[in-house]
Amino acid sequence: MRKVLYDRFGDEQVLAVRELPTPIIAPTQLLIQVKAASINPLDWKIYRGEMKLMSGSKFPKGAGIDFAGTVAQVGASVTGYQPGDAVFGFLDVFTGGALAEYVVVTEAFIAPKPASISFDQAAALPVTGLAALQIIDQLAAVGPGQEVLINGASGGVGLFAIQLAKLRGARVTAVVGPAGLTPATQLGADAVVDYTKQHLSQLPQRFDTIIDLSDKLPFTVARRLLKPRATFVSMLPSPLGLIGAFFRSLFSGQKHRILILKPTAAGLRDLAALAQNGLQIPVEKVYDLASVRQAYQETSQGKVKGKAVVVLG
Structure with missing residues (x-):
């Protein structure tokens, strides 16, 4: 699978798309095939090293926090989801890794994607x-x-x-x-x-x-x-x-x-309900994974108003 990683702090040029094995899940985990992941200011503050006291300095690191996609596999202990379910969610704020074709999560970090919104819009919601x-x-x-x-x-x-x-x-x-x-x-x-x-x-x-x-x-x-x-x-x-x-x-x-962001599954469900009832999700620009450096450069320079999303599949 493809995943965005970096081996040192720096500007957008440290970001690289690499080929990795698809992760193996534990009984309590789900494997999500990511359709889209969004870009957040917190991302570039972390990869630039501005928040290293919280993110640590262990490399390699992944980029991206929130995502939307479909359930590819479920662990034996998972009861709330099954393969094929459309979901949206988030990864650990300071570890990241959502800019990947597959991510591993537990049920506490996802919620069902509202049917009324696209995967691009759902990816733009969590953070x-x-x-x-x-x-x-x-x-x-x-x-x-x-x-x-x-x-x-x-x-x-x-x-x-x-x-x-x-x-x-x-x-x-x-x-x-x-x-x-x-x-x-x-x-x-x-x-x-x-x-x-x-x-x-x-x-x-x-x-x-x-x-x-x-x-x-x-x-x-x-x-x-x-x-x-x-x-x-x-x-x-x-x-x-x-x-x-x-x-x-x-x-x-x-x-x-x-603000010290505290993402929760309950919060995701609240957002899903708001989206179903008309909350507007302002996705202004969509990039492909190969353009991830450009995506971060343009958003960090304020060239994108609202949300930018990277599409993976």
């Missing part, structure tokens, strides 16, 4: 969809009537977060570049700010929640836009960042939360 769910429902606890600002709203997490915040009854202000104005508006944002034309400090209102998906909005700036008792959510977990967020939240009514 960014679960991140948006965790931010909106757990870290920020967004509710009816709240004012929510999403900075960097035209990426995968942002376009899901807009929809989820609207479903929870919030009023959403999306901050995007020129190319993100249309998709943010189409997915329900009440107000859209082009950051190339208006600085956030010029906004007149104050917010119950600010979600920074760009990694470019410091808490010291965001706090001026927050109500006295409000929540700021950021994306990059690091030891210093987590300590700083803890103390800022301890001594201020303005809370700083940092």
Whole structure:
């Protein structure tokens, strides 16, 4: 089978497609034939070595976290699935390996693919969809009537977060570049700010929640836009960042939360239900496996709004 691997940290050039034996499964495992896998910012932060404290430095490493495909084999102890079932799911966030023709998982890491969406769309759901769910429902606890600002709203997490915040009854202000104005508006944002034309400090209102998906909005700036008792959510977990967020939240009514993604099968089922009920999955560009370096280069440079997917079969 073909699989994307790398033997050292670096840019997209470290990624290589290699031929490997098809994995053998244990009694509790399933072998999934991957139809599509999606690209996430977390992928390039890991292969560039920006998160080596969490990912470790043991090589070779695989790339890609979330996928969709069909069950090829089931272990003797597996009861919930059978060969031929269409599923979507995720691998360990820091180990990766979804960019492969076959992956090995347990039942805890997959859910049935909704019949109403394609394999490409299903592959685009797990990481960014679960991140948006965790931010909106757990870290920020967004509710009816709240004012929510999403900075960097035209990426995968942002376009899901807009929809989820609207479903929870919030009023959403999306901050995007020129190319993100249309998709943010189409997915329900009440107000859209082009950051190339208006600085956030010029906004007149104050917010119950600010979600920074760009990694470019410091808490010291965001706090001026927050109500006295409000929540700021950021994306990059690091030891210093987590300590700083803890103390800022301890001594201020303005809370700083940092997303530490916790994928679950229950979360996948929630996403499946949302997709069945109309959640839009913005897959903008599809690549083949041979173009994986190009795929990561273009997405990391912000040339793809929404989600990019690599098709394997």
